[in-house]
Amino acid sequence: xxxxxxxxxxxxxxxxxxxxxxxxxxxxxxxxxxxxxxxxxxxxxxxxxxxxxxxxxxxxxxxxxxxxxxxxxxxxxxxxxxxxxxxxxxxxxxxxxxxxxxxxxxxxxxxxxxxxxxx
Amino acid sequence: xxxxxxxxxxxxxxxxxxxxxxxxxxxxxxxxxxxxxxxxxxxxxxxxxxxxxxxxxxxxxxxxxxxxxxxxxxxxxxxxxxxxxxxxxxxxxxxxxxxxxxxxxxxxxxxxxxxxxxx
Numbered sequence: 032x033x034x035x036x037x038x039x040x041x042x043x044x045x046x047x048x049x050x051x052x053x054x055x056x057x058x059x060x061x062x063x064x065x066x067x068x069x070x071x072x073x074x075x076x077x078x079x080x081x082x083x084x085x086x087x088x089x090x091x092x093x094x095x096x097x098x099x100x101x102x103x104x105x106x107x108x109x110x111x112x113x114x115x116x117x118x119x120x121x122x123x124x125x126x127x128x129x130x131x132x133x134x135x136x137x138x139x140x141x142x143x144x145x146x147x148x149x150x
Numbered sequence: 151x152x153x154x155x156x157x158x159x160x161x162x163x164x165x166x167x168x169x170x171x172x173x174x175x176x177x178x179x180x181x182x183x184x185x186x187x188x189x190x191x192x193x194x195x196x197x198x199x200x201x202x203x204x205x206x207x208x209x210x211x212x213x214x215x216x217x218x219x220x221x222x223x224x225x226x227x228x229x230x231x232x233x234x235x236x237x238x239x240x241x242x243x244x245x246x247x248x249x250x251x252x253x254x255x256x257x258x259x260x261x262x263x264x265x266x267x268x269x
Contacts, residue, residue, distance in 0.1 A: 036231070111154070
């Protein structure tokens with residue numbers, strides 16, 4: 032088995048104020064799905080986007096809104112789970128004063144580059 | 151999308167002092183992998199077992215040890231991730247004074263009944 036603390040995994044800055052850690056993934060040999068942790072600075076958002084695979088999200092810290100397929104915003108905080116089916120538009124936006132941290136798992140082998148940003 | 155708070159998901163007592171919540175699974179239509187949250191009371195342990203699928207674990211709360219394939223015990227606490235490959239013996243044992251809570255994800259469609267308890 033492979034044991035790490037997520038804070039010891041390198042965080043990559045995807046865009047200003049948006050960091051990603053792949054905590055269990057290809058490096059560990061995960062065969063089916065990949066565990067990532069994202070940090071959003073206050074006011075920052077993931078892109079409003081769509082892709083043909085699902086997300087399974089667990090909120091670890093902070094306060095945010097998730098924007099759904101029809102543009103509605105739903106408040107979320109630590110302990111909330113979000114299942115986002117394939118082909119549904121979504122984004123998460125930090126509405127708190129500290130870091131908003133969440134886990135987001137995806138199937139292995141999907142290409143993030145196939146995600147389409149939408150408006 | 152489907153949003154829940156994990157505390158609102160019914161917890162099933164698998165054995166005395168060991169509770170399981172399926173927070174994203176068949177009910178939500180998850181196609182690839184299943185998110186569960188387990189609570190162990192102080193001193194309680196998951197069975198030392200083995201099965202042909204992987205676990206991806208994230209520790210949410212508390213202090214425990216994970217026992218690996220060779221019987222060694224490694225200390226873990228909130229923020230630790232554990233990748234347990236298929237066919238590796240393992241169990242988690244609460245060594246703290248409060249609840250030990252962890253997420254444990256598995257591929258969809260594997261049969262928990264195929265897991266074999268070992269000594």
